[in-house]
Amino acid sequence: MTENEYHLGDQIGPLKYMISEKDVANFISIHDSRDSFKRFISEKHAENEKFPTSIVPGNMHLIVLSDFLISCNNNIVIKKMDMIFRHIMKQNIQLYITGFITNLLTEDNMKTYECDITVKNDEDITLIIANSKFIIK
């Protein structure tokens, strides 16, 4: 396998990843109205909204999965990402991200890879199931 080519069944990763409180604070700092984000930075607000602790905002997960693919090959250009969140993701926990190439196809005259991705925690619980389509430029 060359760096610029994947085959059906190839594994990508695993990548160890952790989303810190600082990462979440950076994400929230982008937004003007920060009131709705309090549950992500305050344990008290999280508990008020029935969360066990401060969790990772759902919209941050795309950055995590993009980081995962690009860390394996920085020429990857993501065309589609489909994510299902199975459990809440706590901040500051060790994540293990793994992908498998499940399909090779041609779309818009470009060789396109399809990849199933899972994000698991230390206890091997699957937090996210995703499917991505990407090309390699």
Add this chain to the structure above:
Amino acid sequence: MNIEYDKNELGIKYESGPFLITEGLIRKFNDISHIRSKIKESETLMTVPVQICNLFMPSLNRPNIKLKFGNSLFFAGQTIDFLSDIKIGDSLTATTNLSKVYSKTGRSGKMVFIEWETSFKSQAGNLVSNIKESFVKIKV
């Protein structure tokens, strides 16, 4: 299960934006991304990650659909199509609509799913990204 919510909101389009793509925004994106933060800034400013549209999602203008069920809302899933490139200086607008509200029953009981569809366009009218989001509301 009959779900009580404002059904008149189904399909009604709400606009948000403009969202400006600036160097400052790219720098903030780089601060969040563990990979981009390790790359030389001059390189990261040459290409705008299309994923940047997703940063705007929590700021979108959406109606209160007056759903009378549950007390805790979770993000359930997201599907994103990246359709064309973005560059610094672009100004994006988003159009969002409520597309579906339905219920399911799992181990933990009944859940109501709320789905939204959003399209981002550039100032030139080019479709940049389509995003479907799904939220689940449960009783805790």
